[in-house]
Amino acid sequence: MKRKLLALIAALLAFVAFSGAASACWGTLYQPELPKALRKK
Amino acid sequence: MKQFVNYLTRELQLSEEKSEIIEYGLFSLLYSWLSIFTALVLGALFGLWQETIAIMFMVMLYRKVSGGAHIGTPLGCLITGTAAILLLASFTSVFGPKLAGNLIFAILSLAITFIIAYIWVPADVPQKPITDPQQIKKLRALSFCLILAWGLAGIFLFWRSQQFAYYYFAGNLGLLWQSFLLTPPGYSFTAYLDRFFVKK
Numbered sequence: 001m002k003r004k005l006l007a008l009i010a011a012l013l014a015f016v017a018f019s020g021a022a023s024a025c026w027g028t029l030y031q032p033e034l035p036k037a038l039r040k041k
Numbered sequence: 042m043k044q045f046v047n048y049l050t051r052e053l054q055l056s057e058e059k060s061e062i063i064e065y066g067l068f069s070l071l072y073s074w075l076s077i078f079t080a081l082v083l084g085a086l087f088g089l090w091q092e093t094i095a096i097m098f099m100v101m102l103y104r105k106v107s108g109g110a111h112i113g114t115p116l117g118c119l120i121t122g123t124a125a126i127l128l129l130a131s132f133t134s135v136f137g138p139k140l141a142g143n144l145i146f147a148i149l150s151l152a153i154t155f156i157i158a159y160i161w162v163p164a165d166v167p168q169k170p171i172t173d174p175q176q177i178k179k180l181r182a183l184s185f186c187l188i189l190a191w192g193l194a195g196i197f198l199f200w201r202s203q204q205f206a207y208y209y210f211a212g213n214l215g216l217l218w219q220s221f222l223l224t225p226p227g228y229s230f231t232a233y234l235d236r237f238f239v240k241k
Contacts, residue, residue, distance in 0.1 A: 002052075003052065003053070006049055006052050006053055007053060009049065010049050010053055010055070010059075010063055012066075013062075013063045013066035013067050013070070014059070014062050014063055014066055015066070016066035016067075016069055016070050017062045017063065017065045017066030017069065018062075018066075020065070020066070020069045021169075022176075023105040023106060023180075024104070024105060024106055024107055024108030024109075024162075024163040024164070024165065024169075024171060024180050025104060025105065025108045025109065025111070025165075025166070025169060027073060027100075027101035027102070027104045027105045028072065028073060028076045028101070028104075028118055028119075028122055029110075029111055029112045029117075029118035029121055029122040029222075029231070030072065030111055030112055030114070030115045030117070030118030030119075031111040031166055031168045031169050032065065032068060032168060033168040033169075034065070034168060034169045034170075035058070035061035035062055035064075035065050036058075036061075037058045037059075037061060037062055038062060038065065039170070
């Protein structure tokens with residue numbers, strides 16, 4: 001049960017990361033470096 | 042935050058790549074919500090929460106698709122972003138009652154936003170470069186759609202009620218602020234502010 005919950009949280013965070021990577025920026029004045037895995041070639 | 046990411050990585054046996062993605066997502070979520078919360082609380086303290094919402098909504102929405110200049114640190118971003126929104130909210134409360142119903146201001150704001158978008162959108166930064174032609178095309182299309190939708194919303198609001206024109210005025214100020222951050226002077230401005238926040 002715990003593992004499923006953690007997997008769900010990780011999936012949601014990954015979704016946030018991918019949807020953020022698809023946009024031009026976060027929407028605030030700060031932009032951390034995009035992880036290599038999210039950079040479009 | 043890092044401890045939580047490490048915990049997730051350990052428990053789910055994630056690769057380094059996946060761990061980085063989750064960390065980025067967590068930081069994105071927490072930081073965005075912190076920015077919104079801070080601006081709203083301070084806006085409420087100054088009696089400007091409605092103006093703050095209108096401005097912040099437009100800035101963040103347009104910024105998502107258009108990009109723009111950034112500050113080098115999260116704290117610098119929080120301070121600068123919040124200060125800018127509160128200043129614009131104050132400006133709205135002072136000049137909004139006089140200018141809100143002014144069609145020329147509304148049209149001029151949209152025209153300036155459109156021209157700047159045409160020249161500079163999407164505006165990227167080294168931390169998040171935008172080089173894929175398909176992505177550039179998509180972000181440009183989304184930006185112009187947003188500007189058009191905002192323009193149409195303005196026509197509807199002006200037709201319906203002067204009361205809504207006040208918040209539309211606030212939204213226009215948000216659009217103009219974000220448009221400024223797309224331009225070379227906008228980048229120079231944030232680079233100047235970076236001196237106060239980034240340790241060298």
